[in-house]
Amino acid sequence: MNIFARTAVAAAFAAMALGVSAASATDITFYYPIAVGGPITKIIDGYAAEFSKAHPDITIKPVYTGSYQDSIVKAMTAAKAGNSPDVAVLLSTDMFSLIDDDLIEPYETIATSEADKAWIKSFYPAFMENSQADGRTWGIPFQRSTIVQYWNKEAFKAAGLDPEKAPATWDEMIAFGKKLTKKDASGNVTQWGIEIPSSGFPYWLFQALAIQNGATLANQAGNKVAYNDPKVIEAAQFWADLGQKYEVQPKGIIDWGTTPKDFFEGKTAIMWTTTGNLTNVRKNAKFAFGVGPMPSKVHGGSPTGGGNIYIFKNTDKAKLAAALQFARFLTTPEKAADWGIATGYVATRPDAWETEAMKKYAAEFPPAVVARDQLKDAAAELSTHDNQRVTKALNDALQAILTGAKPAKPALDQAQEEANRLLASYKH
Amino acid sequence: MAPAGPFGEGMRKAAISIHVQGWLLALPAVVLLATFTHIPAVSTIIDSLFSTPHGKRPAVFIGFDQYRTMLADPVFWQAFNNNLLYALITVPLAIALALAMALLVNSRISGRAALRLAFFTPTILPMVAAANIWLFFYTPDYGLLNQIIRGFGFGGVNFLGSTATALPALMVVTVWKEAGFFMIFFLAALQQVPPDLYEAARLENAGRWQVFRRITWPLVMPTVLFVAVNALINAFRVVDQVIAMTGGGPNNASTLLLFYIYQVAFSFWDSGYAAALSTVLLLALATVALAQFFLLDRKIHYR
Numbered sequence: 067m068n069i070f071a072r073t074a075v076a077a078a079f080a081a082m083a084l085g086v087s088a089a090s091a092t093d094i095t096f097y098y099p100i101a102v103g104g105p106i107t108k109i110i111d112g113y114a115a116e117f118s119k120a121h122p123d124i125t126i127k128p129v130y131t132g133s134y135q136d137s138i139v140k141a142m143t144a145a146k147a148g149n150s151p152d153v154a155v156l157l158s159t160d161m162f163s164l165i166d167d168d169l170i171e172p173y174e175t176i177a178t179s180e181a182d183k184a185w186i187k188s189f190y191p192a193f194m195e196n197s198q199a200d201g202r203t204w205g206i207p208f209q210r211s212t213i214v215q216y217w218n219k220e221a222f223k224a225a226g227l228d229p230e231k232a233p234a235t236w237d238e239m240i241a242f243g244k245k246l247t248k249k250d251a252s253g254n255v256t257q258w259g260i261e262i263p264s265s266g267f268p269y270w271l272f273q274a275l276a277i278q279n280g281a282t283l284a285n286q287a288g289n290k291v292a293y294n295d296p297k298v299i300e301a302a303q304f305w306a307d308l309g310q311k312y313e314v315q316p317k318g319i320i321d322w323g324t325t326p327k328d329f330f331e332g333k334t335a336i337m338w339t340t341t342g343n344l345t346n347v348r349k350n351a352k353f354a355f356g357v358g359p360m361p362s363k364v365h366g367g368s369p370t371g372g373g374n375i376y377i378f379k380n381t382d383k384a385k386l387a388a389a390l391q392f393a394r395f396l397t398t399p400e401k402a403a404d405w406g407i408a409t410g411y412v413a414t415r416p417d418a419w420e421t422e423a424m425k426k427y428a429a430e431f432p433p434a435v436v437a438r439d440q441l442k443d444a445a446a447e448l449s450t451h452d453n454q455r456v457t458k459a460l461n462d463a464l465q466a467i468l469t470g471a472k473p474a475k476p477a478l479d480q481a482q483e484e485a486n487r488l489l490a491s492y493k494h
Numbered sequence: 495m496a497p498a499g500p501f502g503e504g505m506r507k508a509a510i511s512i513h514v515q516g517w518l519l520a521l522p523a524v525v526l527l528a529t530f531t532h533i534p535a536v537s538t539i540i541d542s543l544f545s546t547p548h549g550k551r552p553a554v555f556i557g558f559d560q561y562r563t564m565l566a567d568p569v570f571w572q573a574f575n576n577n578l579l580y581a582l583i584t585v586p587l588a589i590a591l592a593l594a595m596a597l598l599v600n601s602r603i604s605g606r607a608a609l610r611l612a613f614f615t616p617t618i619l620p621m622v623a624a625a626n627i628w629l630f631f632y633t634p635d636y637g638l639l640n641q642i643i644r645g646f647g648f649g650g651v652n653f654l655g656s657t658a659t660a661l662p663a664l665m666v667v668t669v670w671k672e673a674g675f676f677m678i679f680f681l682a683a684l685q686q687v688p689p690d691l692y693e694a695a696r697l698e699n700a701g702r703w704q705v706f707r708r709i710t711w712p713l714v715m716p717t718v719l720f721v722a723v724n725a726l727i728n729a730f731r732v733v734d735q736v737i738a739m740t741g742g743g744p745n746n747a748s749t750l751l752l753f754y755i756y757q758v759a760f761s762f763w764d765s766g767y768a769a770a771l772s773t774v775l776l777l778a779l780a781t782v783a784l785a786q787f788f789l790l791d792r793k794i795h796y797r
Contacts, residue, residue, distance in 0.1 A: 135760075135761070139760045142760075142763065163763060165549075166549055167548055167549045167763070168548075168549030168550055252647050253649075254649055254650065255650075264744075265740075265741065265743060316634060316635075317652065317656075318652040318655035318656040318744070319652065319654070319656070319743060321654070324633055328635070333635050452762070454761040454762055455761075455762045455764075461743075462569075462745045462746060463745075465743050465744035465745040466657075466744075468744070469655070469656050469657050469744050469745065471657050471744075471745060
C-alpha cells in the first residue's frame with residue numbers, strides 16, 4: 067500500500083468514527099433574521115455557545131438568513147426540499163402560511179410537562195394573539211415590537227408647544243401638526259408636522275389608526291377581514307387627509323427606511339415607527355426627543371409586530387425535544403431582558419421586567435417602558451391565511467388612497483372583494 | 495488491429511465516429527444547458543397546468559385554469575403594460591444615448607480616455623449599488639434632485655412616492671446604467687467602419703447628417719440589432735432595482751413582470767400561478783427574439 071492509499075483508509079476510518087460520535091449528539095439548525103441595527107450575529111452566536119455549554123449533547127448551528135422576507139423564503143424552500151431548519155425566528159404573521167404548508171409543530175404536542183405548559187402562558191397576551199390559532203400555540207414571542215411616536219422636543223418648543231407632550235388625540239395631531247409645519251419664503255415646506263411611513267408595508271402603520279378608531283381588521287381564525295368597515299374607511303380617509311387636506315404630512319408615499327433620517331435631519335417633527343428603532347434614534351438624534359404611546363380616537367392602540375420562534379416538524383423526537391429546550395432557553399426572563407436591552411425590542415414577558423438588568427435599564431432610559439405600557443391597548447398584527455396576498459390587497463388600496471389615485475371607499479371595497487375571493491377556500 | 499473493411503463501410507464508420515465525437519465535445523455544454531435551462535423551462539410549463547400544492551393538499555391537474563386566472567388578474571395586466579412601456583421607452587433611449595456617446599468618444603477630442611471611462615462607470619457598478627445611489631438622488635426634500643429643483647424655486651417632487659413618476663424614475667436608472675455598456679459595442683462597430691468611406695464623403699462635400707445617415711447608421715445597423723435584442727430581453731429581466739427602490743409600489747405603479755413573478759412565487763407561495771406567469775414571460779421573450787431575427791434581419795446591411 068502506498069502512502070496515498072494508507073492515508074485514504076485512515077481518513078475513511080476517521081470519518082466513520084466522527085459519524086458515530088456526531089450521531090449521538092443532536093444538531094439543531096437555527097435560522098434567524100436581522101431587522102434592526104447592532105451586533106445581532108455576535109449576540110446570537112453567544113446565546114448558542116452558552117446553550118451548548120449547558121447542554122453538551124445538543125449542538126446549535128445558528129444561520130443568519132437575511133431580512134424577514136429572505137428568511138421565510140429560505141425556510142420555506144429548504145423545507146420543501148426536505149431540509150428544513152429545526153428552529154427559526156420568522157414573522158409572527160407567517161403563522162398561517164406555515165400551518166397551511168404543514169411545516170410547523172404546535173407547541174402543545176412537544177411541551178407536555180407542567181413547567182412547559184406554564185412557560186407557554188408566561189408571555190404578554192397581546193403577543194400571544196399572533197401566536198395561537200385553532201386553540202393551539204404555533205409560535206413563541208421572541209423579538210416583538212409595537213409602533214410608538216417619536217417627537218422632536220426642540221421643534222415643539224420652537225412652535226410654542228409643550229415639549230413634554232406628544233399629541234394624545236387625532237385632533238391634536240392636526241392642531242400640533244399645523245403649528246409644526248413650517249414653510250420658507252417661496253411657500254415650500256421645510257419642516258413637516260408628522261410622518262407616518264407608507265412604503266412596503268403600509269398596512270402595519272395603518273392598522274394603528276384602524277385600532278384607534280375601534281376597528282379590528284381580521285378575525286382570530288385568519289379567514290375573514292374587515293377592510294371596508296366604515297371605521298376602517300374613516301381611518302384611511304384621516305391618514306390621506308393629513309397630507310391632502312390638512313397638509314401636515316408630505317403627500318404621496320413616505321418611505322419607511324428614510325423616515326428616521328427625516329426625523330434626525332429635522333424634516334419632520336413627529337414620526338411613527340417601530341420601538342425596534344429606539345436604540346437607533348437614541349444614538350443618532352442630535353436633539354432632545356420624546357417617545358410616546360399612540361394617540362387615540364376611540365381609544366389608543368397599536369398592532370404588535372416582529373418575530374416568533376417556530377419549531378419545524380420532524381420525525382426525530384430527540385430533535386423536537388432539543389428544539390423545545392433551545393426555545394425555552396431563548397425566552398427565559400433573563401434572556402428576554404438581555405435581548406430587549408440589546409436591541410430595543412419589547413421584552414416579551416412580565417417577569418423579564420422584574421430582573422435587575424431590566425430595572426436598571428428602564429430607570430436609565432424611561433422611553434423603553436413606553437412600548438410595554440402600550441401593550442394593554444395592543445392588538446394582533448393583521449395576519450390571515452394566504453397572508454401576504456390578502457395583506458397586499460390592503461397595501462395597494464392604501465397606497466392608491468394616499469397618492470390620491472382612488473377615494474377611500476371604492477379602494478377599500480375592492481380590497482375587501484379581493485380578500486373575500488382569496489379567503490373563500492379557508493372558511494370551514 | 496482489425497483489417498480494414500470495404501471502402502463504403504469505412505466511410506460510414508468515419509461519419510458515425512465524427513458525429514459521436516461532435517456530440518461528445520458538445521456534451522458538457524448540452525448537459526449544463528439542459529440541467530439549468532431546458533429542463534427547468536419544460537417543467538415550469540408542466541407545473542403551470544397544476545394547482546399549487548399546500549401541505550396535505552397535493553397538486554392536481556387543472557388544465558388552463560391558471561391562465562384564466564391570469565387574464566382576470568388586474569395586477570398581471572398592470573405589470574404587463576408597465577413592462578411593455580418600460581421596454582418601448584428604455585430600449586430606444588438607451589440605444590440613442592449609447593450611439594451618441596460612442597460617436598462623441600470616437601471623435602478626436604482631448605480627454606477621450608477619461609470620458610470613455612466615465613461613460614462606462616455605471617456598467618461596472620452592481621445594480622443594487624446603483625439603485626441605492628439613485629434612491630438618494632430621488633429622496634424627497636433633501637435628495638440631490640429635489641435640492642436642485644428647490645434651488646430653482648420649484649416645489650419638491652416625491653419621485654418614487656407617486657404613481658405618475660415611480661416607473662419613469664426606474665426607467666431613468668436603467669437607461670443610465672445600460673447606455674454605457676452598449677456604448678462599448680457601438681464604439682467597436684464605429685472603429686470597423688472603413689475610413690475611406692468617410693474620405694469619399696468628404697470629397698463629395700457631404701454634410702454631417704448625410705454622412706451619419708448614409709454611412710455610419712447603415713454600417714452599425716447589425717450592432718443596433720444586437721444591442722436592441724439584448725436591451726429588450728434585459729427590459730423583461732428587470733428585478734433588482736424594483737426590489738431595491740420601490741417594491742413595485744405605489745399601488746403596483748412600478749411592478750414589472752419578473753418582479754410580480756417573484757412576488758407570486760416567494761411572497762404568496764403560489765408556485766402554480768408563478769409557473770404560468772413564467773411561461774407567459776418565456777413565450778413573450780421567445781416571440782421578441784424570433785421576430786427580431788427573422789423580420790429585421792432582411793432589412794439590415796451585412797457586409
